[in-house]
Amino acid sequence: MENFIAGAEMLARWDVVLALLVGAIGGVIIGAIPGVGPAVAIAILLPATFSFDPIVGLTMLLGIYGSSMYGGAIPAILINTPGTAVNALTSYDGYPMTQEGQAHRALSLAYSASFWGGIFGIICLILLSPVLALIAPMFGSREIFLAALLGIILVVLAHRGQVFAAGMLAMFGIFLNTVGLDAVTYTQRYTFGMSFLSSGINLIVVVLGLFALSQAFFLLTNPDDSPDAKPVTGRLTAGFRELLRHKRVATVASGFGVIMGMIPGVGEFTAQFMSYTYAQKTSQAPDSFGKGAPEGLIASEAANNAVPAAAMIPLLALGIPGEALTAMMLSVFYVHNVIPGPQLFQNNIDLVYGLYFALILLNVIVIAFLMVSTNLLTRIIRVPTRFLGVMILILSFVGVYSLRNSLTDCMIAAGFGVLGLILKRLNLPIVPIILGMVLGNIMEVKLRSAMPRLKTPLDMIDRPISFILFVFILLVLALHLRTLAREFRAHQRDEDHDLHDTQLR
Amino acid sequence: MSRVKTLQALFKRYRRPGDVVFAWVFLLISLALLSQIIDQTAYRAGGKLFAQPRFWPAVSLGGMCFFAALHLLSSLMSERIQGRWREAALWVASIEYALWFILYAFAVPYLGYLPATISFAILLILRAGYRSRAIIIGTLVSAICIVLLFKTFLQVKLPGGQLFEALPGGLRQFMLTYF
Numbered sequence: 157m158e159n160f161i162a163g164a165e166m167l168a169r170w171d172v173v174l175a176l177l178v179g180a181i182g183g184v185i186i187g188a189i190p191g192v193g194p195a196v197a198i199a200i201l202l203p204a205t206f207s208f209d210p211i212v213g214l215t216m217l218l219g220i221y222g223s224s225m226y227g228g229a230i231p232a233i234l235i236n237t238p239g240t241a242v243n244a245l246t247s248y249d250g251y252p253m254t255q256e257g258q259a260h261r262a263l264s265l266a267y268s269a270s271f272w273g274g275i276f277g278i279i280c281l282i283l284l285s286p287v288l289a290l291i292a293p294m295f296g297s298r299e300i301f302l303a304a305l306l307g308i309i310l311v312v313l314a315h316r317g318q319v320f321a322a323g324m325l326a327m328f329g330i331f332l333n334t335v336g337l338d339a340v341t342y343t344q345r346y347t348f349g350m351s352f353l354s355s356g357i358n359l360i361v362v363v364l365g366l367f368a369l370s371q372a373f374f375l376l377t378n379p380d381d382s383p384d385a386k387p388v389t390g391r392l393t394a395g396f397r398e399l400l401r402h403k404r405v406a407t408v409a410s411g412f413g414v415i416m417g418m419i420p421g422v423g424e425f426t427a428q429f430m431s432y433t434y435a436q437k438t439s440q441a442p443d444s445f446g447k448g449a450p451e452g453l454i455a456s457e458a459a460n461n462a463v464p465a466a467a468m469i470p471l472l473a474l475g476i477p478g479e480a481l482t483a484m485m486l487s488v489f490y491v492h493n494v495i496p497g498p499q500l501f502q503n504n505i506d507l508v509y510g511l512y513f514a515l516i517l518l519n520v521i522v523i524a525f526l527m528v529s530t531n532l533l534t535r536i537i538r539v540p541t542r543f544l545g546v547m548i549l550i551l552s553f554v555g556v557y558s559l560r561n562s563l564t565d566c567m568i569a570a571g572f573g574v575l576g577l578i579l580k581r582l583n584l585p586i587v588p589i590i591l592g593m594v595l596g597n598i599m600e601v602k603l604r605s606a607m608p609r610l611k612t613p614l615d616m617i618d619r620p621i622s623f624i625l626f627v628f629i630l631l632v633l634a635l636h637l638r639t640l641a642r643e644f645r646a647h648q649r650d651e652d653h654d655l656h657d658t659q660l661r
Numbered sequence: 662m663s664r665v666k667t668l669q670a671l672f673k674r675y676r677r678p679g680d681v682v683f684a685w686v687f688l689l690i691s692l693a694l695l696s697q698i699i700d701q702t703a704y705r706a707g708g709k710l711f712a713q714p715r716f717w718p719a720v721s722l723g724g725m726c727f728f729a730a731l732h733l734l735s736s737l738m739s740e741r742i743q744g745r746w747r748e749a750a751l752w753v754a755s756i757e758y759a760l761w762f763i764l765y766a767f768a769v770p771y772l773g774y775l776p777a778t779i780s781f782a783i784l785l786i787l788r789a790g791y792r793s794r795a796i797i798i799g800t801l802v803s804a805i806c807i808v809l810l811f812k813t814f815l816q817v818k819l820p821g822g823q824l825f826e827a828l829p830g831g832l833r834q835f836m837l838t839y840f
Contacts (some may be wrong), residue, residue, distance in 0.1 A: 327725040558817045
């Protein structure tokens with residue numbers, strides 16, 4: 157209880173409240189503008205947050221993460237262009253509703269389903285905390301190594317139809333992490349005698365290049381466009397009543413969001429697909445899906461908004477990020493010497509509770525803001541895309557240069573920007589590179605620290621948790637092989653669709 | 662024959678123009694990096710394999726080559742898409758904006774953050790093809806707001822411009838600190 161109060165006290169500061177407001181409102185706006193996702197915004201703001209207290213910086217970034225999907229639903233519904241890539245399924249049923257003149261109904265349903273999903277995710281996070289505090293200390297070096305390995309495998313396999321590309325990019329990320337002076341043996345690795353490579357390749361520089369600069373280059377090299385959304389009339393609170401008629405779909409979808417959010421590398425897409433399929437299969441009018449079915453809209457929005465809170469679970473309890481945004485947040489923890497992982501629940505539990513409260517407040521602020529500002533947002537999203545590209549470029553400079561005032565960093569970031577542009581144009585995923593860098597570092601450090609206790613390779617899995625993780629790894633690989641064999645027999649090919657676009661988040 | 666065909670079906674996938682160019686480049690770079698492993702990493706005699714400084718570069722580069730080869734194979738097995746060189750030309754064209762960015766970063770310590778940001782924003786907006794007065798004024802205001810937010814209020818670590826050194830006493834200090 158003391159910790160609970162200490163957590164609440166953490167939020168009772170003007171700077172935390174301000175960070176929460178800026179994060180929540182900024183996140184909605186960023187999410188609503190097609191072309192800028194939360195990843196771009198978080199990458200740009202990341203270095204600026206290093207000078208803040210951990211709770212202030214994290215609250216702001218969490219605010220952007222948690223609120224961007226609310227905003228992303230607006231263009232998905234009104235102009236059939238998802239604001240963030242994870243709102244893609246929202247447009248399936250949202251846009252047909254707009255065409256039928258029910259835009260306000262679709263928006264209000266999306267907001268209320270998002271709120272339901274968001275709060276459901278946080279409640280699960282709070283309820284799971286005691287269990288996490290109990291289990292987390294059972295994770296030693298070898299368990300964290302195996303969990304990170306499982307994360308890498310899942311990231312690769314989750315990119316269905318692009319497994320080879322995801323594999324090579326994840327390996328590229330692991331390789332990038334090894335460049336520089338080896339911290340234990342003090343030997344150079346792939347520095348080619350260049351002094352600037354001795355300190356390694358900075359994660360933030362790579363993140364800014366791959367997410368922010370690449371997006372700027374992408375917008376600047378494409379024809380100019382200005383999304384045109386019509387203002388909405390009608391009461392936006394009506395959706396809550398309609399949502400209550402579909403609370404089963406909303407709850408199950410949120411449940412999928414929580415489970416998929418907890419598993420590294422899986423995230424919003426799989427959660428959305430599973431919820432959407434569930435909603436369609438159990439609906440009394442399955443044919444209406446894709447033509448303006450409220451259940452489809454609810455399933456999609458509830459599932460993706462339940463993910464942010466759930467994605468905090470592996471990050472806080474094990475220090476393992478499941479996707480790019482939590483990987484970026486991990487660096488905020490590291491900069492402040494707060495190491496997420498089992499010790500966090502013992503030493504900094506007030507911070508954990510503080511983050512829970514922040515998440516609840518965030519959802520309340522966002523929903524209140526959206527009720528009064530939706531029409532204002534429809535005007536904001538009309539920003540011309542090339543203008544947006546120039547602004548992203550200027551903002552990215554602050555992020556890269558403020559790290560250590562290095563022109564070399566800017567050059568490296570620009571190089572990764574071009575790589576990111578190529579990957580986006582080819583519809584290849586960017587996230588595996590970032591997770592490869594972060595999880596690669598965790599795997600290397602943890603495997604080394606586990607070595608002295610291992611006499612034989614079997615010692616790696618002689619503890620209950622490590623054995624379970626090992627079985628999970630085998631199971632995931634076996635299931636993938638089984639799917640491949642089935643596809644091989646059925647000659648089914650995956651179709652090209654933009655839903656792999658995790659890099660646009 | 663049919664076995665070969667089904668094998669092709671397994672490796673085929675839907676992709677965008679230029680995929681095979683990227684697949685080739687990525688594989689060649691991966692192989693080039695792997696070929697340098699003896700030269701660029703050390704091996705400690707007597708140490709355990711998993712703790713060797715060479716271990717993770719070897720695993721990652723080996724993995725890169727393996728997956729890149731399969732990726733290339735799947736590209737080659739799939740139907741050719743027209744327009745690969747046009748796509749590759751667009752990638753090269755994007756380097757122009759990368760150079761703009763580097764030039765901006767190069768100019769900031771000399772011109773100062775505010776003048777460099779305003780000039781860069783206006784020049785780039787003209788380069789992007791905008792000519793309307795509203796957009797140019799919007800760019801100017803946005804550039805000033807970004808400087809005010811990050812340098813003046815948040816005091817993000819950015820160097821003061823050498824150009825400001827030429828300003829008279831009090832103003833010089835003010836500009837160096839806040840802009």
